[in-house]
Amino acid sequence: MSPLEAGGYYLSLGWNIIPVVPHTKRALVHWKQFQEEFVTLELLREWHKTYPNANIAIITGQISDLVVIDVDGEMGQETLKKYPLPQGPRVKTRKGEHSYFVHPGIRVRNLVRVLPGIDIRGDGGMAVAPPSIYSHGVYRWIEKPGGKLPSLPQWCIEAITPKIRPPLIHIPKGTDYAEGVLRNEIQKLATTQEGCRNDQLNRAAFVLGTLVRDNKLSEFVVTAALQSAARACGLEENETKGTIESGLEAGKRQ
Secondary structure (H helix, E strand, C coil), rough: CCCCCHHHHHHCCCCCCCEEECCCCCCCCCHHHHCCCCHHHHHHHHHHHHHHEEEEEEEECCCCCCEEEEEEHHHHHHHHHHHHCCCCCCEECEEEEEECCCCCCCCCCCCEECCCCCECCCCCCCEEECHHHCCCCCCCCCCECCCCCCCCHHHHHHCCCCCCCCCCCCCCCHHHHHHHHHHHHHHHHHHHCCCCCCHHHHHHHHHHHHHHHHCCCHHHHHHHHHHHHHCCCCHHHHHHHHHHHHHHHHHHHH
């Protein structure tokens, strides 16, 4: 079986694929679109006719609900003694192994040397798959896929979670209590995970609105601080203005 002929099997597992140049990791097609839409069997047959000697790669990330941890050589194996991986599908590669995991549902960046000898292939990434050929051998399954994929280990989740630094915001001196509350709400917002940030922004605006009502904080200072923190954690200004205003008004009425 040629590598591309294995493509139908990977598609049946829900894993998207692309052809790659033999003995390399370079795509033979423009593959950005296949990070969002699935390859059809008809297109796979066309690729096989056009590139009969091509290797095959599995597109990682949300499209395939898949993350691959690339363990590179002896250094990677030494790292696994301290940071072990749960049992699951594994591929023998040219210099090490690929381990397959279910996508955690948050954006997973492609990271190189996240730990010594350890790379992560996530959204926008790919992993060359069996039975692709390299210069002195063949990619092969050590443990074949079967059933539910394991979840990423906690150390990997921590590695892929962006470390957001709280924004530097000038807060005029007032009461120690009010300053502490403001700083605490800004800190919580800046470190909130994607998907929950607008809700946290609303809660912060409400809490700070009660201090504006009691003349403990300036509404101008609070609004500016919330806007800056919202931008720092990735929220768009057009979606935060209304949230801040409504949260502050609700707090002032409380």
